[in-house]
Amino acid sequence: MEHYNVANPYFGVFVLFVLTFGAFYATTVIARLASRALAAKDTEKIKLTVYECGPEVTKQPNRISTQFYLFALLFLLFDVEIVFMFPWAIDFKLLGWFGFVEMMMFILLLAIGFVYAWKKGALEWHNIK
Numbered sequence: 001m002e003h004y005n006v007a008n009p010y011f012g013v014f015v016l017f018v019l020t021f022g023a024f025y026a027t028t029v030i031a032r033l034a035s036r037a038l039a040a041k042d043t044e045k046i047k048l049t050v051y052e053c054g055p056e057v058t059k060q061p062n063r064i065s066t067q068f069y070l071f072a073l074l075f076l077l078f079d080v081e082i083v084f085m086f087p088w089a090i091d092f093k094l095l096g097w098f099g100f101v102e103m104m105m106f107i108l109l110l111a112i113g114f115v116y117a118w119k120k121g122a123l124e125w126h127n128i129k
Contacts, residue, residue, distance in 0.1 A: 070122055081110055 088095065088103050095102075117123055 067125070071125075074117055074122060078110070078114070081106075 084106075085103070088099060092099065
């Protein structure tokens with residue numbers, strides 16, 4: 001019988017890591033099997049019917065435009081940058097001119113990024129034709 005060295009202070013962390021990985025893997029497998037078993041498979045006729053008016057429905061692959069992802073990433077970028085301005089606003093007097101100049105450089109960098117995204121057309125919503 002082998003003897004394992006459990007005196008290492010990181011042995012418990014390793015055991016928790018292995019158990020967490022196993023639980024994550026088991027959860028994903030169970031969720032995938034449950035979703036396949038419970039999914040409704042007979043609704044295809046209803047999905048292809050015309051609802052009141054509009055163009056004739058054709059079966060297409062369910063693809064999401066990359067425009068959605070790009071727009072969401074830009075929103076998160078500028079939203080998170082605004083969050084960084086709150087601590088600066090609270091300690092504005094304490095930081096003095098150094099803090100003011102740093103924040104102006106930060107805002108200038110954001111403005112350059114905004115103009116770049118605007119020029120590239122990342123902020124324009126393209127019509128689906």
